[in-house]
Amino acid sequence: MKAFAYERARTPAEAAAAVAREPGAKFIAGGTNLLDLMKLDIETPTHLVDVNGIGLDEIGKADGGGLRIGALVRNTDLAADRTVRRDYPVLSRALLSGASGQLRNRATTAGNLLQRTRCPYFYDTDQACNKRLPGSGCAALGGFSRHNAIVGVSDACIATHPSDMAVAMRVLDAVVETVDPQGQTRAIPIADLHRLPGETPHIEHTLKPGELITAVTLPKPVGGRQIYRKVRDRASYAFALVSVAAIVQRDGTGSIAMGGVAHKPWRVDAADAALPQGASAVASALLSGARTTHDNAFKKPLAERTIAAVLVEAGRPA
Amino acid sequence: MDIDPHDTTPQGPLETRVSRRKVLIAGTVSAAAGALPAMATLANEATAPAEARPVAMAKVNLEVNGATRSLELDTRTTLLDALREHLRLTGTKKGCDHGQCGACTVIVDGRRINSCLTLAVMHEGSRVTTIEGLGKPQRLHPMQAAFVKHDGYQCGYCTPGQICSAVAMLDEVKAGIPSHVTADLTARSKLSAAEVRERMSGNICRCGAYSNILDAIDEVAGGLA
Numbered sequence: 001m002k003a004f005a006y007e008r009a010r011t012p013a014e015a016a017a018a019v020a021r022e023p024g025a026k027f028i029a030g031g032t033n034l035l036d037l038m039k040l041d042i043e044t045p046t047h048l049v050d051v052n053g054i055g056l057d058e059i060g061k062a063d064g065g066g067l068r069i070g071a072l073v074r075n076t077d078l079a080a081d082r083t084v085r086r087d088y089p090v091l092s093r094a095l096l097s098g099a100s101g102q103l104r105n106r107a108t109t110a111g112n113l114l115q116r117t118r119c120p121y122f123y124d125t126d127q128a129c130n131k132r133l134p135g136s137g138c139a140a141l142g143g144f145s146r147h148n149a150i151v152g153v154s155d156a157c158i159a160t161h162p163s164d165m166a167v168a169m170r171v172l173d174a175v176v177e178t179v180d181p182q183g184q185t186r187a188i189p190i191a192d193l194h195r196l197p198g199e200t201p202h203i204e205h206t207l208k209p210g211e212l213i214t215a216v217t218l219p220k221p222v223g224g225r226q227i228y229r230k231v232r233d234r235a236s237y238a239f240a241l242v243s244v245a246a247i248v249q250r251d252g253t254g255s256i257a258m259g260g261v262a263h264k265p266w267r268v269d270a271a272d273a274a275l276p277q278g279a280s281a282v283a284s285a286l287l288s289g290a291r292t293t294h295d296n297a298f299k300k301p302l303a304e305r306t307i308a309a310v311l312v313e314a315g316r317p318a
Numbered sequence: 319m320d321i322d323p324h325d326t327t328p329q330g331p332l333e334t335r336v337s338r339r340k341v342l343i344a345g346t347v348s349a350a351a352g353a354l355p356a357m358a359t360l361a362n363e364a365t366a367p368a369e370a371r372p373v374a375m376a377k378v379n380l381e382v383n384g385a386t387r388s389l390e391l392d393t394r395t396t397l398l399d400a401l402r403e404h405l406r407l408t409g410t411k412k413g414c415d416h417g418q419c420g421a422c423t424v425i426v427d428g429r430r431i432n433s434c435l436t437l438a439v440m441h442e443g444s445r446v447t448t449i450e451g452l453g454k455p456q457r458l459h460p461m462q463a464a465f466v467k468h469d470g471y472q473c474g475y476c477t478p479g480q481i482c483s484a485v486a487m488l489d490e491v492k493a494g495i496p497s498h499v500t501a502d503l504t505a506r507s508k509l510s511a512a513e514v515r516e517r518m519s520g521n522i523c524r525c526g527a528y529s530n531i532l533d534a535i536d537e538v539a540g541g542l543a
Contacts, residue, residue: 003371006393032435036416080495085503096498100520105429236519
């Protein structure tokens with residue numbers, strides 16, 4: 001690990017200003033992803049600003065009957081929150097399907113959103129990776145790619161976003177609140193937080209340097225059957241091959257998002273509209289334009305079957 | 319040849335740097351004795367990291383197993399290394415050092431965490447309980463005694479992490495925290511074998527003592543559903 005200076009921030013604004021002031025500075029919250037990457041010299045911050053003491057660790061009511069989740073609420077606490085379990089169960093289910101008990105006890109809401117891909121070539125510093133070293137190429141294309149993305153990919157990158165939580169937040173139309181180093185706040189719909197890889201896969205989100213996530217808000221509860229179904233190589237403690245987050249109303253309408261298939265939580269308006277028609281129509285809409293590798297072509301039929309299983313669980317015909 | 323040591327673009331510059339280094343090393347070998355020191359210096363410059371960073375130190379006070387411990391540490395020191403290398407509490411084990419195996423599990427402020435994936439300096443004032451703090455050989459914690467009774471280990475390397483994890487896991491169940499296999503999110507979770515397996519999935523046992531670990535936890539929990 002490269003040496004770094006360390007400071008503890010006391011307020012969100014102070015933290016944002018501190019990161020903006022020091023070139024190469026980063027926020028650290030749970031640290032479960034950042035420290036892993038720092039040990040491998042994939043992340044090499046010169047300065048860490050510890051945000052664990054700035055508050056933002058509460059869950060409360062938001063305007064319009066919604067829920068406001070502080071950026072530093074731990075994954076365990078968010079999954080266990082009574083209101084989340086009752087009104088947004090897809091979020092509890094997604095969180096509980098991710099990582100391990102130990103990791104969920106440390107990992108935070110904002111950190112989970114901004115965690116980086118687990119593409120094996122991003123992690124292997126001897127391999128080409130445009131995300132780790134822009135311009136070096138993508139070893140995943142033509143490599144061991146069964147975990148990689150099939151939609152929204154580019155010639156530069158086929159990495160996935162690894163979060164389960166973010167997929168549930170996408171289907172719930174969450175909004176990300178931030179503060180920048182000048183103290184200005186803004187609200188970003190989660191659909192606009194993560195970017196597709198394009199030619200610049202190292203730029204993963206739309207936050208500005210020093211901009212700090214302060215909260216995630218959820219709109220007022222929409223009811224329906226809320227399901228998160230994750231398919232992975234082992235029964236627990238593994239990243240998704242594919243996952244489906246769905247909210248299905250009694251009349252068959254609703255919303256659906258997928259994880260494990262793209263560089264961001266994947267949701268398509270046409271797929272929401274196709275929900276009453278069944279899994280085949282939904283999968284066609286979600287995976288329109290899919291580009292698979294030899295290794296991950298199985299994700300297309302797996303996605304459709306997982307969607308079908310979710311619809312059946314929601315009491316709909318597959 | 320002009321070399322920009324900060325240029326890490328993959329194609330030319332990295333290649334150029336490598337080949338220049340090779341040339342310099344080759345040149346050092348064949349150079350006259352008088353030229354050696356200067357050439358060696360150049361070669362060292364070419365191989366040195368582009369940025370040498372000063373080590374940053376920071377102070378931190380931890381409450382470890384009931385005693386306050388004050389440390390001044392390289393900021394890079396993980397909680398795991400602080401416990402093992404600085405406080406000589408070697409009961410906590412380093413397995414993968416990347417949060418994948420759970421051997422380093424300790425209880426911080428009542429919660430089990432991977433001590434390898436957190437910096438010691440991030441825990442000012444925290445209460446840390448390690449395997450040494452749970453019980454002593456002459457007065458074992460019930461979970462330690464149950465692991466002995468049920469032979470919940472073979473090599474024993476994952477055991478401190480398993481025991482710390484199991485103790486805190488039962489507290490999580492008592493606190494009503496659900497798991498991936500909890501059928502009804504709005505009901506109080508009942509502890510079953512499936513619940514224990516899911517909740518303990520962050521602790522890997524390479525010897526495969528899982529069934530005996532389950533028996534040990536079952537006994538301490540007072541019977542699984």
